[in-house]
Amino acid sequence: MLEVKNLHVEVEGKQILNGIDLNVKPGEMHAIMGLNGSGKSTLSNAITGRENYSVTKGDIIYKNESIVEMEPNERALAGIFMSFQYPTVIPGVNNTYFLRAAVNAKRKYNKQKEYDAASFLKFVKSKLKEVEMDSKYLKRAVNEGFSGGEKKRNEMLQLLCLEPELAIMDETDSGLDIDALKIISKGINNYKNKDRSFLVITHYQRLLKYIEPDVVHVLIDGKIIKSGGKELALELEEKGYSWLES
Amino acid sequence: MNQSKNAVIDQRVKEDYKYGFVTDIESDTLAPGISEKTIHFISEKKKEPSWLLAWRLKAYRKWLEMKEPNWQNVKYANIDYQDISYFSAPKKNELKSLDELDPELLNTYNKLGIPLDEQKMMNGIAVDAVFDSVSIATTFREELKSHGVIFCSFSEAAVDYPEIVKKYLGSVIPHTDNYFACLNSAVFTDGSFVFIPKGVKCPMELSTYFRINEAKTGQFERTLIIAEEGSSVSYLEGCTAPMRDENQLHAAVVELVALDNATIKYSTVQNWYPGNPETGEGGIYNFVTKRGLCSGKNSRISWTQVETGSAVTWKYPSCILKGDNSVGEFYSVALTNNLQQADTGTKMIHIGKNTKSTIISKGISAGKGQQTYRGEVKIMKSADNARNFSQCDSILIGDRCGAHTFPYIDVRNQSATMEHEASTSKIGEDQLFYCNQRGIDTEDAVSMIVNGFCKEVFNELPMEFAMEATKLMEVSLEGSVG
Numbered sequence: 001m002l003e004v005k006n007l008h009v010e011v012e013g014k015q016i017l018n019g020i021d022l023n024v025k026p027g028e029m030h031a032i033m034g035l036n037g038s039g040k041s042t043l044s045n046a047i048t049g050r051e052n053y054s055v056t057k058g059d060i061i062y063k064n065e066s067i068v069e070m071e072p073n074e075r076a077l078a079g080i081f082m083s084f085q086y087p088t089v090i091p092g093v094n095n096t097y098f099l100r101a102a103v104n105a106k107r108k109y110n111k112q113k114e115y116d117a118a119s120f121l122k123f124v125k126s127k128l129k130e131v132e133m134d135s136k137y138l139k140r141a142v143n144e145g146f147s148g149g150e151k152k153r154n155e156m157l158q159l160l161c162l163e164p165e166l167a168i169m170d171e172t173d174s175g176l177d178i179d180a181l182k183i184i185s186k187g188i189n190n191y192k193n194k195d196r197s198f199l200v201i202t203h204y205q206r207l208l209k210y211i212e213p214d215v216v217h218v219l220i221d222g223k224i225i226k227s228g229g230k231e232l233a234l235e236l237e238e239k240g241y242s243w244l245e246s
Numbered sequence: 247m248n249q250s251k252n253a254v255i256d257q258r259v260k261e262d263y264k265y266g267f268v269t270d271i272e273s274d275t276l277a278p279g280i281s282e283k284t285i286h287f288i289s290e291k292k293k294e295p296s297w298l299l300a301w302r303l304k305a306y307r308k309w310l311e312m313k314e315p316n317w318q319n320v321k322y323a324n325i326d327y328q329d330i331s332y333f334s335a336p337k338k339n340e341l342k343s344l345d346e347l348d349p350e351l352l353n354t355y356n357k358l359g360i361p362l363d364e365q366k367m368m369n370g371i372a373v374d375a376v377f378d379s380v381s382i383a384t385t386f387r388e389e390l391k392s393h394g395v396i397f398c399s400f401s402e403a404a405v406d407y408p409e410i411v412k413k414y415l416g417s418v419i420p421h422t423d424n425y426f427a428c429l430n431s432a433v434f435t436d437g438s439f440v441f442i443p444k445g446v447k448c449p450m451e452l453s454t455y456f457r458i459n460e461a462k463t464g465q466f467e468r469t470l471i472i473a474e475e476g477s478s479v480s481y482l483e484g485c486t487a488p489m490r491d492e493n494q495l496h497a498a499v500v501e502l503v504a505l506d507n508a509t510i511k512y513s514t515v516q517n518w519y520p521g522n523p524e525t526g527e528g529g530i531y532n533f534v535t536k537r538g539l540c541s542g543k544n545s546r547i548s549w550t551q552v553e554t555g556s557a558v559t560w561k562y563p564s565c566i567l568k569g570d571n572s573v574g575e576f577y578s579v580a581l582t583n584n585l586q587q588a589d590t591g592t593k594m595i596h597i598g599k600n601t602k603s604t605i606i607s608k609g610i611s612a613g614k615g616q617q618t619y620r621g622e623v624k625i626m627k628s629a630d631n632a633r634n635f636s637q638c639d640s641i642l643i644g645d646r647c648g649a650h651t652f653p654y655i656d657v658r659n660q661s662a663t664m665e666h667e668a669s670t671s672k673i674g675e676d677q678l679f680y681c682n683q684r685g686i687d688t689e690d691a692v693s694m695i696v697n698g699f700c701k702e703v704f705n706e707l708p709m710e711f712a713m714e715a716t717k718l719m720e721v722s723l724e725g726s727v728g
Binding site for chain 1: 674686687688697
């Protein structure tokens with residue numbers, strides 16, 4: 001699904017990632033753990049193709065093709081989704097309208113019939129239940145006046161509607177209360193199947209109580225210094241990151 | 247943005263202005279130049295009453311003494327007033343019915359999306375089509391007449407309803423008001439005349455569609471709308487022009503009068519040719535004076551404008567709130583892309599008690615566009631408990647454009663309540679990336695973000711036109727991201 005090879009990334013002239021290797025197979029869930037400034041978000045921004053995150057060396061292979069030269073929207077259409085750490089507010093743009101534009105862009109790309117307003121509303125309402133969101137959020141502007149938890153649930157709603165094959169959850173657990181955390185975790189667990197992969201980026205192992213990563217990687221100073229099973233997360237919790245730093 | 251994105255954008259920039267075609271039609275066009283003779287010629291052509299000729303001449307003499315203003319925050323090449331033709335009309339324009347209209351003209355309006363055939367028209371919208379200096383057709387006149395509503399060209403009104411025209415012409419904007427209004431008063435050619443009698447709610451939307459076609463002509467239209475006691479009307483104007491290398495002057499005057507309990511809603515979708523996107527050559531100088539007088543109690547005048555065209559726009563649709571409890575509103579979206587410039591805003595003059603005004607202005611600058619919001623709120627001594635709310639927001643796309651705001655507030659009565667909010671923001675990289683990450687391409691994302699930004703204003707437009715405005719915005723924004 002996703003292969004990251006010796007990835008070096010520079011942001012505004014500053015080297016952040018110093019050779020990352022990852023291999024996420026279909027149906028796998030990988031967790032990337034690390035302290036602030038270790039390069040976790042840079043990794044997710046580089047995979048999704050954000051401006052100013054330049055790949056200086058190495059490659060990102062998605063479904064057997066290099067995506068380094070692809071536009072961010074093309075990567076999204078190809079099935080890569082990122083749940084943002086800080087979802088953006090877009091004033092005046094109706095949440096349903098936004099979601100429909102996104103879903104229709106994808107349907108058009110897949111040569112499927114685009115949804116009209118009525119059929120989309122039916123579609124989105126069926127997804128709302130899964131994230132336990134009230135339909136009033138559909139009428140608001142995108143993320144405007146949403147609490148932290150509501151924003152993250154809205155991200156989850158978008159994920160469910162867009163049906164990506166690779167979902168990157170960037171610090172999804174930050175700023176979430178325990179109820180929202182459970183809802184999101186349940187969403188992730190229900191969504192995951194043998195063809196869908198997750199890359200979960202997190203600071204703490206709090207989220208990992210509710211979801212089961214196949215592999216845990218520890219990122220320090222732009223390099224993965226240790227990989228292991230779920231037990232690595234528990235060990236980290238116990239001993240702290242300094243245990244791995246030398 | 248990376249290379250491939252720039253390439254797409256470059257290509258989009260080169261797309262033609264959609265309405266830039268020229269209609270090949272025989273016209274009577276007066277040789278360029280302005281003198282008393284020109285005015286005599288126009289007045290005769292229109293078979294005007296002598297008082298109107300005298301009024302024009304008075305304005306012309308005044309204009310000769312005036313100086314072109316230079317305080318506005320726009321730059322343009324000097325206008326040679328002797329190099330403009332002040333009258334141009336398609337030959338064969340005296341028709342008895344629409345069937346006699348030159349097919350070339352019908353075709354022109356069809357191309358613009360304005361069918362003049364009543365059968366094909368959008369439901370419930372009457373249209374007055376003004377082509378260069380003359381009104382060539384007004385639809386649904388008979389039906390409107392049965393309600394007592396007069397909707398015709400200004401020229402016809404001057405002949406058929408001289409007493410109403412005489413009473414109101416220049417009553418809101420005197421010929422001495424400003425340089426361009428004065429010029430217009432001297433040489434105005436055609437425009438629309440609307441009269442809504444006492445107690446009548448106009449049964450359909452009225453609209454005028456202005457088209458400049460001939461080269462080297464100026465368009466000097468004059469519109470007058472009168473809403474008598476307890477009446478109401480919603481009026482919309484649209485404008486386009488061919489692509490030409492030279493600049494053309496459009497200096498219109500619009501006067502509105504609302505008597506007791508009357509409401510006038512005036513909407514503009516202005517899409518004059520903006521000039522060459524790269525060189526800035528050509529394009530319309532849109533120097534317009536628009537003012538409404540809320541002369542009666544509880545009257546209301548609402549201006550909504552969507553300004554996307556013209557090389558240079560310079561206009562301030564204003565309200566004089568004379569009647570007690572009268573309400574003035576100004577909702578504006580102005581977009582300047584490439585090398586366009588705009589200095590626009592409003593004036594709200596509070597005279598009556600408990601008068602209320604609202605100003606919502608949304609400015610969008612892209613490319614090397616320069617835009618200024620200039621607004622004045624004046625609370626006179628007599629205006630007890632006046633209220634104003636102003637909100638001026640600007641959004642910048644790219645880093646070569648500019649937005650400027652000049653709000654003037656003059657309060658002479660202590661009981662006034664004033665609120666003013668202003669913001670300037672750049673279209674966020676984070677917003678664009680968020681949309682991109684959801685599979686929405688950059689052009690669509692910009693349109694979506696800008697439309698969201700303009701929503702409060704678009705909501706004020708009649709429904710059919712809100713859709714048009716949204717589309718127009720998309721077209722005008724093409725190539726703005728780079």
